[in-house]
Amino acid sequence: MTSHAPPLSGILVPHMVPLDGRGRINEEELARYVSWLVDRGVHGLYPNGSTGEFTRFTVEERRQITSIVCEAAAGRVPVVAGAAEANVAETIQACEHALAAGARAVAIVAPFYFKLSPESVYAYFREIARESPIDVTLYSIPMLASPIDVATVRRLSEEFPRVIGIKDSSGDISHMQRLIAAVRPVRPEFAFFTGWDAALVPMLLAGCNGGVHATAGIVPETTRAIYDDVQAGRIDAAFARQRQITDLLDIAFLGADFPEGFRIAAGLRGFAMGESRQPATDGQRAERRVLADRIKAAIDRCTGQASPAAAR
Secondary structure, eight states: OOOOSOOOOEEEEOOOOOBOTTSOBOHHHHHHHHHHHHHTTOSEEOOSSTTTTGGGSOHHHHHHHHHHHHHHHTTSSOBEEEOOOSSHHHHHHHHHHHHHHTOSEEEEEOOBSSOOOHHHHHHHHHHHHHHOSSEEEEEEOTTTBOOOOHHHHHHHHHHOTTEEEEEEOSOOHHHHHHHHHHHTTTOTTOEEEEOOGGGHHHHHHHTOOEEEOGGGGTOHHHHHHHHHHHHHTOHHHHHHHHHHHHHHHHHHHHSSSTTHHHHHHHHHTTOOOOOOSSOOOHHHHHHHHHHHHHHHHHHHHHHTSOOOOOOO
């Protein structure tokens, strides 16, 4: 089946999920966070990604998250919902739910835990592409899952119009260039997204359609400005902002176990994020209080002002 929806492009946000004092999904706060991101110019939402800690939620909770995000987005921006489960049958069910909830497409990571051959990765996505009722984007994150090589992406793009794009989180610009060179001649509308914040500007200049970045959940106005700068040819301005979000990424990503730094950062933008479901020691909590000061300073540099709390 061929997709007739507009191609995806721009800045998509793999946002976090606020939790209440008992570790449950804070539905009201999640909806408020989503609306705040949309109001600040992001082009789309990407729930149930790595930054969204999808493995720490149950199947039912992941579907709940997708429903909340789609309802809060209210058609203002497309939602590309993470639909990766541990096997094909459950992944197809997640695709069906995403369609019913109002998502534009789903994002599916290559099989994780088991390291598979390229032929097995192809077979996995072939089965999903045959059965999915919604458009599929591939999610390649080789540090955590089986890699999706260039030949496999080309093969899937040729055989299945329902496979409409890929998010590649390797940060490897040469690999992205090879992907674009292999696929764009046969599928000009196929969307290429980088998942590595520190390479956003170079990836856009190399031909990417956009980025899916954790920093967009903290400083959406800055990541959107980078995209606009590149589109308008303001490359020096884009690189200046790139340095700011790379600094923020380094502090948030390296300062605590991923994605704890981003949970802290979203809290600094005025959202009640709650504690992660990953337990922490007293020592870690103390370190994160110190880290918060560094993150706040990086946010202020990105936004050019003291970061205002999100008004309730």
